[in-house]
Amino acid sequence: MTFWSDPVNFIAAWLRGILTGWGMGAALSNVLLAFLGIIVLVVFALVLDIFLVWVERKVVARFQDRIGPNRIGPFGLIQPFADIIKLIIKEDITPEGADKVVYNIAPVLAATAVILLWAILPLASTIYGVDLNVALLYLVAAGALGTLAIIMGGWASNNKYALLGAFRMVANMISYEVPMVVALLIPAIITGTMSVKGITEFQSGVWIVILSPLAAVIFIISAIAELGRAPFDLNEAESEIVAGFHIEYTGMKFGWFYASELLHSFTFGGFIAILFFGGYNFFGLEKYPLLAAVIFLVKALFFYWVIMWVKYSMPRIRIDHMLAFNWKFLTPLSLALLIVTALMDKLLAPTNFYVIGMFLTNVVIAWLTIEILRAVGRKQKRIEETLQPAAEAVAHH
């Protein structure tokens, strides 16, 4: 076990040697080292969050054909620190009639729900927090905690726009959990395990996006809706509901909501990379854990960029269209995909057409869906055309 093949355990063994050299019991030093590991992981996630603020502002600027922050530091790299200082020294206002305890806990809970996700994210084959055997459900559970934080924030602000924004956001997030869970079940069926690390190790052969591209698309769409980012961001649309559930939050509390949304987006980019695009695998380079961690972070940044690309290119969807899209299209599609995938997985597993067979079933389902949508669209156009002459006749009277 050298440093290059297993960095985390190497450093842990070295520190344990030092601690027992000082006379501490072996078990107590294990607990201390576990705490130290947790603190290092959390600090890494939060420092990454600061970097993500810069990435977000530069990328949105380029999409909008401008340069973005470039005054402070080379390429504007010190800009996030200026933002943080500004947020910290702003006045901290608590609205009158607000529920003080709930009001203050909401941003903390929102940030906690996101940082909890980093416990199961494997950066490399030997750098990870914990290898839970129910990690996919843990992902959904952390999302549920985030939903609770939003409702607490919206309620405690004593403001009807905040409450309306929180209601809409929570309805959105709960609805899109259904296709997200079903899309998460598909890698679980294909690999036979719910553990994220197990799914990544399975993908050292073939990436799951090739076995089931439709599941990847469904997961990306429902992940964007879970995050509350455009085009599903009716909650925080400035032109419509004036910043939604975090209207009344000022200063660093708003900073925590904003930072946790960015980190959540990046973490979901990381999960898209892990569950469908191979995680830290890259044609055999994953033998060196530090290189694998860099590969994983690059992939996660790429999918974070894809999420931002969708955000800055598409118009906002109305709330009833959003929910109709989920319940009338995404949920039946994902359930049908789940049934067919489970069936074909069992049928094709002993043969050697597995990869091609799974890919073709996805293509067939996608083609069937498009045909059904076209038929529905044609029927609607015919209905509108028969109504139109009648409408014109009425208008001319």
Next chain:
Amino acid sequence: MGIPLSWYLILSAALFSIGLFGVLARKNAIAILLGIELMLNAVNINLVAFWRYLDPAQMAGQVFAIIVFAVAAAEVAVGLALIISVYRRRKTVIADEINLMKW
């Protein structure tokens, strides 16, 4: 020396009694439902503790607990729908005032 089974059972008995107090002593119908949730959780703790302590290879305890999850979710959904519907008609959620069927 691990944790004796009696600790789990006494904890679940205490949780059950607190839920029972909530159901019997609260005015608001939604608060009564909260007490019912506490009682269902106490039952679940019992089931899972017995599963672990007696025979972890037999899945009966966990399966039963999952069915209790499903039943609790169904009951909360229908119960809250009923309460909201009653509130729309009678503008009250205090259990004592919903007494049209009393003779």
Next chain:
Amino acid sequence: MKLCGLSILPGLSAKTSCIENEIGINLMTATHIIFLIVAALILASALMVVTTRNLIHAALWLVAALFGVAVLYAILDASFMAVVQVVIYIGAIAILFIFAVMLTRREMRDRGSQLRKGWWLAALLGLLVFAGLAFMLIAQPGINRTVADMPQGLDTVKLLGTALVAPDAYMLPFEVASVLLLAALVGAVYIAVNKK
């Protein structure tokens, strides 16, 4: 001096420690301490649920109690149950409660006591039930048994999945539960829809 290591979850890399004095007698292990803290959290939150006046606070204390129960499931090596508890109870049922409280609030501000007139009778009944259960439990032989280690290589999630869909295991209750959920779904939507 003895070392004691117990792992909390299969797959967790942390090990608990023993707090030992010089003579080598094992006092409480860390698992005991964690259990006592979690039990105190659950009971304190449950008491706040049934006594607090503000109903939204009651729902949030319920969330704390449910989270404590999830931690308890994790201590009992039922990892699937712990995660499903958070997803279903906290992620759906608690949010349903909060929505219902918000939708039925317009004319009842939380004035006055939220307890009925005979609440002391209910408290007495609760205490009697608890005392009866506790005495009956303590009198059972073998009630103080401690937990045996999990058999090696036991994949509880896989066994649970097999038990739920195997025809000679629990497939019938599983299917009946899914029909029950469908009936509850349709019924709740039908009852609560606003027929204008």
